[in-house]
Amino acid sequence: MMASLWVRRLLTSCDGIGNKLVRAASSFDSVMKPLEGFKPTPSFKITVVGSGQVGTAVAAFLLARNLTKNLVIHDVKYDLATSEALDFSHASAFLGNPIVRACGDGNRTKNSDVIIITAGARPSGKTRSRLDVMHKTVEILKSVVPKLAKLSPKAVFIVICNPADVMTFAVQRIGNLEKHRCFTTGCHLDTARFRYLIAKRLKVPTSDVKGYVIGEHGSTAVPVWSSVTVGGIRLSDIVKDLGTAKDAEKWSDLVDGILNAGVHVSKAKGYTNWAVGLTTSDVVACMLQNTGKVCCVGTDVKGLYCLKDSVVLSVPCRVTANGISHIMELPLTEDEHKNLLKSADTLLSAQCSLKW
Structure with missing residues (x-):
């Protein structure tokens, strides 16, 4: 109890907010001359x-x-x-x-x-x-x-x-x-994992791979294979039946590493934190830069992707200093769109079970 009180007092003595510094008085104050009219931002x-x-x-x-x-x-x-x-x-x-x-x-x-x-x-x-x-x-x-x-x-x-x-x-x-x-932040992290695993398999830098994982930040998330490009080349133009059950190269095997990565980490650690922390800081950095960078984050997407109900899903969004300015409607294959609707149904069911 005494240690806790000491911590609070010490933090308060060193504390401050903007233009107001909360600290004990000092004789050094005599050489700090405030300028009249100054207003800090x-x-x-x-x-x-x-x-x-x-x-x-x-x-x-x-x-x-x-x-x-x-x-x-x-x-x-x-x-x-x-x-x-x-x-x-x-x-x-x-x-x-x-x-x-x-x-x-x-x-x-x-x-x-x-x-x-x-x-x-x-x-x-x-x-x-x-x-x-x-x-x-x-x-x-x-x-x-x-x-x-x-x-x-x-x-x-x-x-x-x-x-x-x-x-x-x-x-x-x-x-x-x-x-x-x-x-x-939703599927911003899932998207990063998606790009990393594709890059690792092809032995190219992750930054050269573009593509998205959308939908739930969880087990029903949808890897959008049709959106994947590597060095500007659409991967689906090169790999036949990319990401499907008919894919002879078994690209769909990467999905477990995307959707269940957090589960695998949690089994050993009991939780996940570093990747989530980095993901969040990246989104905040996008807000500060205010360039309108596109990130795969989640908000209510009612009216888009043929969704008639309010449901929070991750899709590519333009992130600015004031939040999301635009939601992008990705062109999806028929199967990808069906999987997105399934993801929406899963989340709608959970939303409807909330106790207000």
Whole structure:
């Protein structure tokens, strides 16, 4: 208890936000002469909700890539969030001198530009099924999202708690958020794995491979083989029956490495965090660059791909500083479109089971 109190006091004495530095008075103040009329510009502020393995990985990559100088780690376990914030603060000289603060009640998240939600329930003990975890996570979201949305009315929300697609749907509804500013990283990571595995097989750089995995960020995700190009050459023009059961080269064998990669990692570690953290930081970097880069992220795609219901699916989207500006409608083969509709049905079923 005493150690926890010491951590809080030490962090507060070193803390700050933008133009206001919270610290003990010092005789050095006598040589710091403020200029009349100066008004500081608020720095780009990010809040990470959750200080578990995923939240900490997200925070680490945001700081390491210098994507923010003002980071808040929000967790109801305030002592844990405080310790993580202090741990990062000790290395501030190596990170470009960011301000990293902890928050337990949500108040320090005010006026965030981006809010990244990693908090959620994990399968353990009696909570074993995906649905049980989903319902418990929704209860957590209902307790935090309304206040976050009120304190940061212009923030873009990025949802990465599982199941990511369904939880994004939930956050949009709970926070009454427009779909352009509430999305999940979704299949951005699956797409990266897809390109990596193809590149590895062909012995070319991953950057030379283009293609997407769309749909659910999970077992019903759809590799779009018809979109794959290598060095500008459409792979389906070279490989007959690419990715199908008739494919003599068995390209479809790569699918397990795409869809179940997280499962394989979790079996040994008990969780996944580094790839998710890197994926999230990449999407945030795209927002900061504001070039409109196309990323395979997930939001409500009602009205596209022949979908008549509101359902969160990952498809190529143009990501800007204010969120998603455009959703791209990929030309799909008949089989790919059927598989996408199956993926949508799976997610719709889960969405309909949510308890509001």
